[in-house]
Amino acid sequence: MTAVMLAAFVFAAPSYQWGFQTSQSHVNAIVEGGDGTMWCATSGGMVRYDPSAGWLESLAYPDGLPWTGALDLILQDSLFWVATDGGGLALGDGTDWQVFTSYEGVPGGGTVYAVHYAGGYIWAGADGGLARGGDGGFIVIDSEVTGGAFDAGEVTGMDHLDDTMYLATDAGVYSLDLSGSVFDPSSWTLYPSTVSLGIRGILAHSPDSVFGYGPGGVSLMTPSGWTRLLDYSMSQDSVVTGLLFTGDGLLASARVVIRYTGTGWEHYGSGYPVESYGSCLHEALGRIWCGYGVIDASSSNAGRGLGYLEGGEWKELPVPGMGGASCYQMAVEEGRTYLGSHLVGLMAYYPEYGWTQFNRMTADMPRGLRCYSAAVTEASGVWTGSYHWGLTWIGDGGTFSTDDDTVVTFVSDSLPDLPPEVVQVLSPLLNNQVVMLAVQEGDLWVAQEAFWQTPDEPSGIVAVSGDPEQGGLQWTTRTEADGLAGKNVRRVFPCGGDSLWIAFASGGGCQLLVHGGDPLDKSGDSWYPAPGQAYDTSWGLPSGEVFCFARDAEGSVLLGTGNGVCAWNGSVFVGSGNVPGSVRSIGVDGSGAVWCTTGEAMYRMDDSGTAVYNESNSIYIPTSRTENEFSFLDGETGTLYFSSLVGLWSVTPGSVSHQGPSPIFYPQPYLPSGGDLRMSWSGSRGTVRTRFFTVAGDYLGEKEASSWDVWSWDGSLNGDAVASGVYFVIVETDDGTTTDKIALVR
Numbered sequence: 001m002t003a004v005m006l007a008a009f010v011f012a013a014p015s016y017q018w019g020f021q022t023s024q025s026h027v028n029a030i031v032e033g034g035d036g037t038m039w040c041a042t043s044g045g046m047v048r049y050d051p052s053a054g055w056l057e058s059l060a061y062p063d064g065l066p067w068t069g070a071l072d073l074i075l076q077d078s079l080f081w082v083a084t085d086g087g088g089l090a091l092g093d094g095t096d097w098q099v100f101t102s103y104e105g106v107p108g109g110g111t112v113y114a115v116h117y118a119g120g121y122i123w124a125g126a127d128g129g130l131a132r133g134g135d136g137g138f139i140v141i142d143s144e145v146t147g148g149a150f151d152a153g154e155v156t157g158m159d160h161l162d163d164t165m166y167l168a169t170d171a172g173v174y175s176l177d178l179s180g181s182v183f184d185p186s187s188w189t190l191y192p193s194t195v196s197l198g199i200r201g202i203l204a205h206s207p208d209s210v211f212g213y214g215p216g217g218v219s220l221m222t223p224s225g226w227t228r229l230l231d232y233s234m235s236q237d238s239v240v241t242g243l244l245f246t247g248d249g250l251l252a253s254a255r256v257v258i259r260y261t262g263t264g265w266e267h268y269g270s271g272y273p274v275e276s277y278g279s280c281l282h283e284a285l286g287r288i289w290c291g292y293g294v295i296d297a298s299s300s301n302a303g304r305g306l307g308y309l310e311g312g313e314w315k316e317l318p319v320p321g322m323g324g325a326s327c328y329q330m331a332v333e334e335g336r337t338y339l340g341s342h343l344v345g346l347m348a349y350y351p352e353y354g355w356t357q358f359n360r361m362t363a364d365m366p367r368g369l370r371c372y373s374a375a376v377t378e379a380s381g382v383w384t385g386s387y388h389w390g391l392t393w394i395g396d397g398g399t400f401s402t403d404d405d406t407v408v409t410f411v412s413d414s415l416p417d418l419p420p421e422v423v424q425v426l427s428p429l430l431n432n433q434v435v436m437l438a439v440q441e442g443d444l445w446v447a448q449e450a451f452w453q454t455p456d457e458p459s460g461i462v463a464v465s466g467d468p469e470q471g472g473l474q475w476t477t478r479t480e481a482d483g484l485a486g487k488n489v490r491r492v493f494p495c496g497g498d499s500l501w502i503a504f505a506s507g508g509g510c511q512l513l514v515h516g517g518d519p520l521d522k523s524g525d526s527w528y529p530a531p532g533q534a535y536d537t538s539w540g541l542p543s544g545e546v547f548c549f550a551r552d553a554e555g556s557v558l559l560g561t562g563n564g565v566c567a568w569n570g571s572v573f574v575g576s577g578n579v580p581g582s583v584r585s586i587g588v589d590g591s592g593a594v595w596c597t598t599g600e601a602m603y604r605m606d607d608s609g610t611a612v613y614n615e616s617n618s619i620y621i622p623t624s625r626t627e628n629e630f631s632f633l634d635g636e637t638g639t640l641y642f643s644s645l646v647g648l649w650s651v652t653p654g655s656v657s658h659q660g661p662s663p664i665f666y667p668q669p670y671l672p673s674g675g676d677l678r679m680s681w682s683g684s685r686g687t688v689r690t691r692f693f694t695v696a697g698d699y700l701g702e703k704e705a706s707s708w709d710v711w712s713w714d715g716s717l718n719g720d721a722v723a724s725g726v727y728f729v730i731v732e733t734d735d736g737t738t739t740d741k742i743a744l745v746r
Helices: 192-197
Strands: 016-021 027-032 038-042 045-050 054-060 070-076 079-084 089-092 097-100 112-118 121-126 129-134 137-141 155-161 164-169 172-177 188-191 201-206 209-214 217-222 225-231 242-246 249-253 257-260 265-267 278-284 287-292 306-310 313-317 327-333 336-341 346-350 354-358 375-377 381-385 391-395 406-411 423-426 434-440 443-448 461-465 474-478 489-495 499-504 510-514 526-528 546-551 557-561 564-568 573-575 585-588 594-597 602-606 609-613 631-634 639-643 648-653 664-666 677-680 688-694 699-705 725-733 736-744
Touching: 027 278, 027 287, 038 070, 038 079, 045 070, 070 112, 079 112, 079 121, 121 164, 155 201, 155 209, 164 201, 164 209, 172 192, 188 192, 192 217, 192 225, 201 242, 209 242, 225 257, 242 278, 242 287, 249 278, 249 287, 327 375, 327 381, 327 434, 327 631, 327 639, 336 381, 375 434, 375 443, 381 434, 434 489, 443 489, 489 546, 499 546, 546 585, 557 585, 585 631, 585 639, 594 639, 664 736
Parallel strands: 027 070, 112 155, 406 423
Antiparallel strands: 016 648, 027 038, 038 045, 045 054, 070 079, 079 089, 089 097, 112 121, 121 129, 121 155, 129 137, 155 164, 164 172, 172 188, 201 209, 209 217, 217 225, 242 249, 249 257, 257 265, 278 287, 287 306, 306 313, 327 336, 336 346, 346 354, 375 381, 381 391, 391 406, 434 443, 443 461, 461 474, 489 499, 499 510, 510 526, 546 557, 557 564, 564 573, 585 594, 594 602, 602 609, 631 639, 639 648, 664 677, 688 699, 688 725, 725 736
16 A cells, blocks of 8 residues: 655645555456456456466556446457446557547446447447447447337347347347348347346357346246246345356356256356355356355455366465455554455555455454454554454454464354354443444444444443453443433544544434543543433534544534534534535545545535535545445555545645645644654755744743654653644744644544
8 A cells, every 4th residue: 555645735735646446356257368368357447367477467447447447348459348337438458548428329327237349349238228339439229229129228238149149138138130230120139028037148159059147047048938047036145147158068157156967057166165156257268267256246346356267176366456345444553554344354454465354264253244343452453343243353463464363253142153263252242233443542432233223232332441362351331321312323433532422323413422531431421412312403413414523623523414514613513614415424634624525526625615526626436325434544644545335545635745935744633642743844854843832832842853754743742741732833944943833632
């Protein structure tokens, strides 16, 4: 993971370096490259594989592709035609791209499910129908131009055999006589019964071997209609993702790869991972390949790379990088980054090696599903939680391998059907649901229960203190009986050393707990606005939905709600900035600017106003996820990260060297618990002396360093921790003396 150090702030117009990381682990399609290699269309773009050299170059958004993911691709005359999952149909060589959307004749909202070459044309199957064309442009093939013969609103799969093309659509399977005219109604034939057969893909092997496949199973086209070979119509969690005709007969990828025997189906090959659902099936470079998805067949943004058949046994070939695109809470320990995910457990980035995962297949975790949370405490290390599967502590040995790690899961009730190596410890958790985690003065806060319904079991928040390796963890629960306003806790946010803001789901507003500095001691608890009550719209909240919190440079608490951003002034909530819609996450960068994400754009607020960033002026792509997004400020680099459905966004104000007339300090506001305060400048690298004063002019102490780039401050002077507040700093360098301000928040 790379980032650029924070720089410019007040003295020059701000500039930003944008970054994006996503997962290429879910493989949607495979095509041979013609040079002994093959290309994979993945959830995060495209990646090339060479059997003799391993994984080669990756084409990903924004540098290698014009969109975040690829659903299908073909290679024609050294150019790629890429069907993307939201950015239209792309044509390019890996560097320069031409994009075809509804404005260029590819109908729909930008999702292209399939691209195919037949009859001298490129065909695009999209969420708005069918298009035919080439590098000069496309025309829409619909009811109007076909005399009513073709009337599909969605085309999901295509294949052709000689002069006949077959299309899987929302209206059924169509065949098109390519020797005739696409505009002649007699060239089209519709097989409408396929709507009930759940067909989304087509395999045309021979005139009497045309197959449809999808969530309904596998069906064979016959002169009299369709014959089901595999019936998944009553299996909501089963789907066929690919078909392949080989010398061994018809193969299908589903929960495993299976082969049709003529009367039924049997497993094909041994060693297929239990928790990997097939994502595609292809024969290339003399091997049979299958995409290794995850246990949830409906997921298309997380996977485990590829499997290939060798000697009758499936071998795993992981794709490097993030395991899943849909990511959540983030934490950092000793340079290692931990990131929650929806389907692949806790993802971890090791600077010298890359990404790995903690889940049931790689470590002694109870599950990889819904590991939303990630937190690091100084006393106990790394924590995460798997929704329905308890609170897990990871003693990370610091190496890329999980062999030297210790994993313990704490549960309120024992988890069934787990292998004995998964260590379960009964604990005073309120239930086994962990929504998110927060750290306050070295202690851990656990937010519990669901987002979408009222809990039917004890629920609330839990404070945890201690070190699992040393034993003797201490637990304190807070429920409605203690003054909590509701069971359905969505988010907790520590504020200083003695306060905790709590947001409730289902429009339940928020509440403030002041606990006196010891989360384990309930005797001094004060609840605001009152025990058992939450702040709602009558207190000035613009919406009862509160999604997130942050503190600005002055120490004020900001809230992201279902109707914009507001701030707590100590008595009521007041509007802040001009951000419309539901605000999913808020972060404050090193310069003090407030950033937030919505379903429409990313917004930046400072004293000069509100700026909007979307596809028109940045690489940021909004997504439809309505909650459970997080921000994280890396105090070492000044980079602000935002988790999302499609990956991890980052924005870094400025550049490596601040070009203003004086040094600046970052991050602002400065939270000593997040690391040291640092300095950035383009000036002299001689001795730097900083003297600290209160706003009333009282001298507090000084800090000196040999150069601005090695200067740092831990928030203490003369051996005492400096309290929260705004302070003046006089900076003396070889270039002169300047004055700046620092906002410190504990």
